[in-house]
Amino acid sequence: MIKMEKYLRKIGNEIWFTEVDRDNLKLDYRIKDIIYSENSLLQQIMVLDSYDFGRMLVLDGAIQTTALDGYIYNEMIAHIPLNTHPNPKNVLIIGGGDCGAAREVAKYSNIDRIDMVEIDEQVVNVCKDYLPEVSGDLSDPRVNFIFEDGTTFVKDKRDYLYDVIIVDSSDPVGPAVKLYELEFYKDLYANLNKDGLMVCQSESPIFYSETMINIYKHLNSLFPIVKMYMATVPTYPGGFWTFTMGSKKYWKPNPDKFDKDTLYINKEIIKSCFAIPEFIKRLLDMN
Amino acid sequence: MIKMEKYLRKIGNEIWFTEVDRDNLKLDYRIKDIIYSENSLLQQIMVLDSYDFGRMLVLDGAIQTTALDGYIYNEMIAHIPLNTHPNPKNVLIIGGGDCGAAREVAKYSNIDRIDMVEIDEQVVNVCKDYLPEVSGDLSDPRVNFIFEDGTTFVKDKRDYLYDVIIVDSSDPVGPAVKLYELEFYKDLYANLNKDGLMVCQSESPIFYSETMINIYKHLNSLFPIVKMYMATVPTYPGGFWTFTMGSKKYWKPNPDKFDKDTLYINKEIIKSCFAIPEFIKRLLDMN
Numbered sequence: 001m002i003k004m005e006k007y008l009r010k011i012g013n014e015i016w017f018t019e020v021d022r023d024n025l026k027l028d029y030r031i032k033d034i035i036y037s038e039n040s041l042l043q044q045i046m047v048l049d050s051y052d053f054g055r056m057l058v059l060d061g062a063i064q065t066t067a068l069d070g071y072i073y074n075e076m077i078a079h080i081p082l083n084t085h086p087n088p089k090n091v092l093i094i095g096g097g098d099c100g101a102a103r104e105v106a107k108y109s110n111i112d113r114i115d116m117v118e119i120d121e122q123v124v125n126v127c128k129d130y131l132p133e134v135s136g137d138l139s140d141p142r143v144n145f146i147f148e149d150g151t152t153f154v155k156d157k158r159d160y161l162y163d164v165i166i167v168d169s170s171d172p173v174g175p176a177v178k179l180y181e182l183e184f185y186k187d188l189y190a191n192l193n194k195d196g197l198m199v200c201q202s203e204s205p206i207f208y209s210e211t212m213i214n215i216y217k218h219l220n221s222l223f224p225i226v227k228m229y230m231a232t233v234p235t236y237p238g239g240f241w242t243f244t245m246g247s248k249k250y251w252k253p254n255p256d257k258f259d260k261d262t263l264y265i266n267k268e269i270i271k272s273c274f275a276i277p278e279f280i281k282r283l284l285d286m287n
Numbered sequence: 288m289i290k291m292e293k294y295l296r297k298i299g300n301e302i303w304f305t306e307v308d309r310d311n312l313k314l315d316y317r318i319k320d321i322i323y324s325e326n327s328l329l330q331q332i333m334v335l336d337s338y339d340f341g342r343m344l345v346l347d348g349a350i351q352t353t354a355l356d357g358y359i360y361n362e363m364i365a366h367i368p369l370n371t372h373p374n375p376k377n378v379l380i381i382g383g384g385d386c387g388a389a390r391e392v393a394k395y396s397n398i399d400r401i402d403m404v405e406i407d408e409q410v411v412n413v414c415k416d417y418l419p420e421v422s423g424d425l426s427d428p429r430v431n432f433i434f435e436d437g438t439t440f441v442k443d444k445r446d447y448l449y450d451v452i453i454v455d456s457s458d459p460v461g462p463a464v465k466l467y468e469l470e471f472y473k474d475l476y477a478n479l480n481k482d483g484l485m486v487c488q489s490e491s492p493i494f495y496s497e498t499m500i501n502i503y504k505h506l507n508s509l510f511p512i513v514k515m516y517m518a519t520v521p522t523y524p525g526g527f528w529t530f531t532m533g534s535k536k537y538w539k540p541n542p543d544k545f546d547k548d549t550l551y552i553n554k555e556i557i558k559s560c561f562a563i564p565e566f567i568k569r570l571l572d573m574n
Contacts, residue, residue: 016313024317024338026303030310051311052494068493072564206355206521207339232519232527234493239526240519264564272559277359277551 007046007061008034017048017056019063022207025237029053029063035130040122042175047130053235055131057098059123064170065098067133069234073201074100074134074168075265076231076273077243081164081199082108083270084245084253088163089113092191094150094179096168097123099135105166106140107260113160114143119175121147151178154187161193167200172211180211182218185246189222197247202228205280206238216284219246227251228284229273231264242280294333294348295321304335304343306350309494312524316340322417327409329462334417340522342418344385346410351457352385354420356521360488361387361421361455362552363518363560364530368451368486369395370557371532371540375450376400379478381437381466383455384410386422392453393427394547400447401430406462408434438465441474448480454487459498467498469505472533476509484534489515492567493525503571506533514538515571516560518551529567 008017008031015031035047035055046058054067065073078101082088090113093101097118105114118124124145127135146153150167165188169179178184179200188198202215219226223246233241255270281287295304295318302318316337323334333345341354352360365388369375377400378392384405392401405411411432414422433440437454452475456466465471466487475485489502506513510533520528542557568574 022339026315028313028315030312052309230519232517232525234525234527236526238519238521239523240521263566266565266568268562269564272562275555275559277556278553279550281553 007058017050017058019061022237027237029056036126038122040120042120045120045122045126047126055133056235057123057127057131057134059170060174062171063235065100065131065134066235067131070098070100070134071262072231072264073233073241074098074104075262076229076241077101077166077168077199077201078104079258079260079262079265080229080243080253080270080273081166081197081245082111083255083258084247084250085164085195085197086250086254090160090162090193091115092117092162092165094153094165094167095119095170095176096166098127098131099124099138101166101168102140102143103134103136103138104260104262106138106143111142114140115146115162116143117146117148117150117153119147119149149175151184151187154184154191158191161196162191163193163196165192165196165198167198169201171203171208180215182221185218185222189246192248195249197245197250199243199245202242202244204236204238204240205242205277205283206240209283212242212244213283215244219244223247225249225251227274228276228280230276231273294345304337304345306348306524309524314524316343323413325409327407329407332407332409332413334413342420343522344410344414344418344421346457347461349458350522352387352418352421353522354418357385357387357421358549359518359551360520360528361385361391362549363516363528364388364453364455364486364488365391366545366547366549366552367516367530367540367557367560368453368484368532369398370542370545371534371537372451372482372484373537373541377447377449377480378402379404379449379452381440381452381454382406382457382463383453385414385418386411386425388453388455389427389430390421390423390425391547391549393425393430398429401427402433402449403430404433404435404437404440406434406436408432436462438471438474441471441478448483449478450480450483452479452483452485454485456488458490458495467502469508472505472509476533479535482536484532484537486530486532489529489531491523491525491527492529492570493527496570499529499531500570502531506531510534512536512538514561515563515567517563518560
């Protein structure tokens with residue numbers, strides 16, 4: 001039995017995990033079993049088996065993805081840009097250690113190269129071993145794992161550029177902060193082909209609206225086309241989640257071309273996910 | 288100072304409210320102040336002022352609506368049917384004690400009559416007094432408050448029928464159970480004009496999928512047209528929320544006609560809210 005971590009507590013015979021990332025709202029999940037709990041060089045990594053959400057990846061006390069709904073986030077961050085770009089060949093994923101985004105990208109046979117740059121190798125190994133519901137035990141030979149800081153990786157020169165870049169980052173605290181700065185987006189722009197596009201998760205419009213607004217402004221200062229889209233992700237507080245796409249050329253998704261086997265996204269969702277509620281339009285001065 | 292109720296606890300100087308409606312997932316909200324806490328003849332009623340969601344209406348320990356996001360649910364349950372019916376004159380609301388749905392319905396000057404049937408008068412009074420962010424201190428003379436069990440009301444005969452019926456019920460526990468039975472939907476059908484339509488909140492596709500499926504089946508057994516639509520409501524666990532519409536004639540919303548002042552819904556949301564994620568389509572055998 002792994003010793004109880006600081007995020008877990010025992011009440012009678014029950015184990016409860018409390019998410020600690022917010023001061024005034026706490027979510028308590030009843031846990032069946034602690035599958036994995038270790039410190040990597042960078043963070044505390046747990047895989048917990050929960051009653052309501054199945055297995056969950058928890059980094060430094062914050063839930064990253066779950067067996068129940070991980071596919072929603074991963075399908076939305078991967079298929080919307082890949083459906084919008086007419087012919088992506090080289091794809092870069094930054095972050096996404098749970099391998100769920102890479103798994104979705106690998107559904108496209110026309111893609112030649114999938115570079116996945118994740119700062120913490122241990123997260124990838126743990127997810128492959130203990131969270132196959134999300135990682136899919138990813139073994140596609142096109143996926144090139146690079147264990148490095150994403151902000152450093154995009155500073156280096158390569159002899160090829162990307163068609164699509166996906167930034168699948170954790171919240172803007174700790175090591176991920178640099179992934180929310182203008183400097184980083186400039187480097188992404190430089191790594192994209194002249195008709196390339198990028199997407200990043202841009203947080204909750206309710207609980208992290210400042211982050212969302214900053215990302216939108218940063219991308220607007222760099223790309224001729226910026227579009228936001230939305231999904232409901234039950235394990236993220238408030239459910240509401242935004243993604244922001246910066247593009248050099250393409251802006252229209254091609255829902256009729258979509259033919260992948262998925263659990264959330266379909267042609268109708270691709271058509272509709274760019275509809276932005278009025279309060280978010282006002283936050284972004286979109287009207 | 289009102290005495291601490293069983294749903295509240297003090298930790299140091301902080302007051303926390305724990306939602307008790309689920310066994311394996313608990314949401315704890317930090318509370319600034321207990322605004323109101325009394326038992327009506329039917330239920331325990333609280334208005335709490337929370338840090339993250341502002342004032343919240345809590346019935347028997349379950350959050351019904353909040354100042355932060357109450358408008359999302361109320362706009363979606365009111366405007367989608369009223370935008371779909373080309374010329375509603377008589378509207379019936381069943382439940383909706385927070386008055387938020389009635390407030391949205393009252394934005395339509397072409398509507399002559401708004402009957403609002405709520406079982407607990409005290410909820411309406413409390414929301415008018417202590418939750419004006421949701422109730423809007425509703426004083427429109429067209430709103431006819433009837434404090435009665437909704438299932439009894441629709442058994443009686445009146446000399447007029449309704450164009451639109453909105454069922455704004457609490458979860459299928461306790462007194463609200465009858466609002467989820469086929470018998471009740473049959474009575475709604477009988478109370479609708481020959482081109483009338485009804486809508487009900489049909490719960491979470493993740494945590495109450497059986498309820499959602501039952502409502503969809505019941506309405507399909509009665510109405511020639513049944514459509515489901517969705518919104519993200521941050522204060523409901525998982526965020527995902529479904530609404531199901533049963534209609535005798537009209538099925539197409541008219542987004543271009545929409546001209547109300549709202550915070551969530553707009554033309555694009557009206558067009559897009561009927562897009563159903565793949566996993567829900569599978570639950571409902573829609574494919």
